[in-house]
Amino acid sequence: MNMKNEAGSTDLPAPVREDSDLVQVLDAEGNVLPQASVPDISDRQLLEMYETIKLARHFDQRAISFQRQGRLATYAPMTGQEGSQVATSLALAEQDWLFPTYREHAAKYAHGMDLVSLFEPLRGYRDGYAIPDDVNVMPEYIPIATQVPQAMGMAWGHKLQGKTETAVLCHLGDGATSEGDFHEGLNFAGVFDVPAVFVCNNNQWAISVPRERQTASETIAEKAQAYGIDGVRVDGLDPLAVYKVASEALAKARNPGPGERRPTLIESVQYRFGAHTTADDPSVYRDESEEEAWRDRDPVDRIEKYLYNEGILDSDLESEIQDSIEQEVSEAIETAEQTEVSPDNIVEHVYEDVPARLEEQRDELNRLREKYDDGAFSEVLE
């Protein structure tokens, strides 16, 4: 199946259909496509993008492995989606806000969260959701699509207060486009013309349900038309294309041209190489050969080859980067494994002040812990 892009013709695997509007910069080999415009990005920024994508890939592989070792609970892999996540976050200005879902580990990291905080919720600690004041990221959204109207609301709040230099970038999946909150959020975004960019990470699968069964629309980007906002389709395995599209959308969110609306819906066309989560087994519902065609377009390989081609990266630098990444991830898991929390935390932060009835419940728990010791609480409930 052939597929055209802004610069000419290239192959994209099924189920992506022929689409002349798909934005691409790099071909599968990391070469700049004829007539494609490379985004305005310095060598230093390119290296940062590469390093972050590489780190994301390593984090992802290690997290899957840590989960199998029992060191993490259920993890949602992002294999193949790192490039789009990193590129969208690097397109953000520091003051911009990020609304991630449970799969956007790399997007969060690339917008300022540290790796330890990514591991903590996976180890059962909410500390990782206590995002520092200088990092503009909301705690990850797990109920599907619920972030969409909230991201719109934050962008609206900024606009009402005259702060349209701050944009909001909201991630969602292809499955989320079926939820009512998706419609309501985008409809509000159009009506109130807010500085927000919605990135639909169309990885073709919502657990076991393929994109074709999620919507009868030809593309997800075309849904934007119904809300009176722009919809853009981009090759989500092409970090440079994603960076270019996200940067343009963010610029328009801040300063729309005459007749332009601020919001954009970006459909970042990707593939979920791995399982939905470590609790999922895709072999039950999809043909494993499907991913092969997508593997050829792996974002890590493409950005790496591009940097080699451009002379920005060589093998010495690559191995130096790899060593530093491995060290950073292993230090982060070790730190996260030292996190401890008192059971008192159950009653903390439910309200600004702990109500009397919760203080009583906490005291009762502590009385029992003293009387029977903590081991008695970890007896298997079954």
Next chain:
Amino acid sequence: MSSTASAQTGQKAQSLTLVEAIQDGLYTEMSQDDSVVVLGEDVGKNGGVFRATDQLYEEFGEDRVIDTPLAEAGIIGASIGLAQTGMKPVPEMQFMGFMYPAFDQIVSHAARLRSRSQGQYSVPMVIRAPYGGGIRAPEHHSESKEAFFVHEPGLKVVSPSTPYDAKGLLAASIRDPDPVIFLEPKLIYRAFREDVPTKPYQVSLNEAAIRREGSDISVYTWGAMTRPALIAAENLSQSHGIDVEVIDLRTLSPLDIETITDSFKKTGRAAIVHEAPKTGGLGAEIATTIQEEALVHQEAPIRRIAGFDAPMPLHSLEDYYLPQAVRIQDGIRETVDF
């Protein structure tokens, strides 16, 4: 073993886990009644994220085991519509914590179409949802919000605690003319096996089960908390000679008030065990009902052993949040020693 296989080998019973008994119950009812359809997220090819609908897609096809778009309000609203055509939808909500988008459809419509239309229309539908904590799941995957639905007139609320009951209560729910919220304790989905008849059978709704007879105190519970309540009862019998009666409510709405009060009249003491937050939980309803019906028999304050009035914590603290046998034992002793 799949139901299909057992049907072929002509066995009278199979040793099943609770989740297998759910699957078997769906299989049995779908085999009996062509109007029964299963729909939801990942229920088809994937067989459900907990395998509760395993093999049903292969057995009954895509028009009766339907993978829907990811939209809970859509699934329930569509099910209400399907039910108007004589079909009996059994929608699955993947986790109880993800039911809320469907709340409007459930409480504004499913629960009251019968009363709004003065009996002209009804919604024979069973909404299945795994609920409860203890499996180290991510945030929003461990909720116990049965009280939301018990509070809504027009809904029945059911929660099995054994494989046998799971199949029988599910059959009774599917055959019931009114909407049933069928809450499956996922902590014990695979905790133990029990012989489950292959033939169709029903376990009556509105009938609590006395799981253990006793004379000193009545412990009321349901779902996954039934087992720690029984463990606590056994421990206390051996260690302190306390004779605990354990009542598994099975149907949370409407409550089997007769079994609840008869037990209390015998023991004069009560403890209620639930995972849900204490305040506004079903324990309050049971305690008040006992006082209305059997106050003169009361010998000690009625105790609630429940979750905290706080959001379910992430898994590092869930063992402290859920009522463990140790908390149940302590609560029973304090009540008996009052």
